[in-house]
Amino acid sequence: MITSTQSLGLFIKERYSPISLKISAAEGTFAFHTVKHHHSFRTMDCTSNLLSVCFSDSDIAKNFHSARTKTEAIITGVLAPMSIEEVLSELQTGIAFSLSTDASNHAELKTFPIIIRYFNSSGVQNKLLxxxxxxxxxxxHVAEMLLDVITKYGLNPENMIAFCADNAPVNFGGINRAEGDNVFAKLKQIKSKLIPVGCPSHLVHKSAQIAGERALSVDIESIVAKISSFFSGEKSRVLQRHQRFIEFCDFLELHYLKFPNHGKTRWLTLFPLIERILKLWEALKSYFLSNEICPRMLETFFESNLSQCYFLFMHSSIKLFNTTSLILQRNNLSLPEMIRELRKLQQSLLDRYNGGFQELLLKWNLLKLTTLFKYTNSSPNV
Incomplete structure (x- = not known):
């Protein structure tokens, strides 16, 4: 028997009430935060419960329910389509754009992010399409995939001004940008006036590498890689090497510094490694020349009277390349700015060459060696 009645409205939640909109906004914001900072979706399992515990006096926090599944749904079903829609609405106005891609391995598949780059009133825009x-x-297959993306999103091929990728032959056909079986050549079939844009940082590094190999009798990058690999690898062995090297640093009153790995993207680590080796030069030289298991390459190198001069010369020269490379890695760099920076690098190198420029420390070391050889009637041990 029903003894009392209540309004049906008490059992029905208002769909778009002010509080429900604020809760949805909070869940959307946390989903965006997760993507923005590259967090795992699993972190939201904890975050969702944590908010209600920490902010129990907040109606928004108490009703915040967005674990990994809901967060993923918000990102893939709301935020991603909305961001793509905003980009496409801008491009419909006839804005010129460029497409970029690069392959990465994921199990047995090759994954290709498609980046679209354009300029609007806010500046250079880089968007994942x-x-x-x-x-x-x-x-x-890569060219067909890019053409499918252009068709899928209704982009006008006539507005595409550049194709950006790494410098692999599959993308551009080698250094001469040859016509034939490469992605750039196939894209030019739909847009004849297309600008090829490779990886400028890689080109800058390669220029420094080749110049160093031709100017010096020693491959400095191989020495750097050998020193870096000597202090990396099997944990127990590396720990012993580090501990012994620390003893040399302490004896010479040098502050011990770890050596970063010399990775595949070599332009990111070459200059910092050269700089670190020079800071620890005396300790490294003493360590390797007194080490019974020293690699033959390093032993021969550190025995040379000119070894430090080689590093000082490379440090002085490659500093210019490194400064340019860091600028070229900026996210908002435009093509005219890239060309300007490359020309500045070229001019700086020419000015140094024509003026016979040498850094003071290198001059001082060469002067000491010249004086030593003069009074001892010896020749440099190269």
Whole structure:
């Protein structure tokens, strides 16, 4: 028997009440925060419960329910489509754009992020347009994939002014940008006036590497890589080497510094490693020349009277390349700015060459060696 009645409205939640909109906004904000800072979706399992505990006096926090599944749904079903829609609405106005892509391995698949770059009233924009999986990275399939993306999003090929990728032959056909079986050549079939943009940082590094190999009788990068690898690898062995090297640093009153790995993107680590080696030069030289298991390459190198001069010369020269490379890695760099920086690097190198420039420390070391050889009637041990 029903003894009392209540309004039906008490059992029905208002769908778009002010509080529900604030809760949805909070869940959307946390979803965006998760993507923005590259957090795992799993972190939201904890965050969702943590908010209600920490802010129990807040109606928004108490009703915040967005664990990994809901967070993923918000990102893929709301935020991603909205961001793509905003980009496409801008591009419909006829803005010129460039497409960029690069292959990464994911299990047996090749993954290709498609980045679109354009300029609006806020400056240079870099947007992730799509993420495509392919079985391989043959030029035919990559070109077809890019054309499919252009068609899928209704982009006008006539507004595409540049194709950006790394300098692999599959993308551009080698250093001469040759016509033929490469992605750039296939894209030019739909847009004849297309600008090829490779990785400028890699080109800058390669220029420094080749110049160093031709100017010096020693491959400095190989020495750097050998020193870096000597202090990395098997944990127990490396720990012993570090401990012994620390003893040399303490004896010479030098502050011990770890050596970062010399990675595949070598332009990111070459200059910092050269700089660190010079800071610890005396300790390294003493360590390797007194080490029974010293690699033959390093032993021969540190026995040379000119070894430090080689490093000082490379440090002085490669500093210019490194400064340029850091500028070229800026996210908002435009093509005219890139060309300007490369020309500045070229002019700086020419000015140094024509003026016979040498850094003071290098001059001082060469002067000491010249004096030593003069009074001892000896020749440099190269």
């Amino acid at each position: 799509d993420f495509v999986h392919l079985q391989d990275e043959k030029s035919k």
